[in-house]
Amino acid sequence: MIKVSVTSTEVRNQSGNAKATGKAYSLNFQTVWMHTYDRKGHPNPYPEKVEIILDKNEQGAALFWPIGEYTLAPESVYVSRNGDLAISPRLVPLKPAPAAAAAKV
Secondary structure: OOEEEEOOOOOEEEEEEOOOOOOEEEEEEEEEEEEOEOOOOOEOOOOEEEEEEOOEOOOOOEOOOOOEEEEEOHHHEEEOOOOOEEEOOOEEEOOOOOOHHHHOO
């Protein structure tokens, strides 16, 4: 399981015209921190900064992720049209741990 920490709701927009087609584009990015693993399966000591592309609502506004702890949803990993393994991050909130101390009262 890859844990993802969202620490800010700031959104960065990048827009312009595509060189190949001349069509206008507008992408919104949000910075998240992924708790990754090395090639031997050991957790890295620090989370890594990653920018993810955000979906948009019907009005074109960015649908940013609220501050919190998440994991990657299974639908984040797919096979591209070229047959390559690809990732398009979709996040699922992690449920907070139950307050064990409160239950022992």
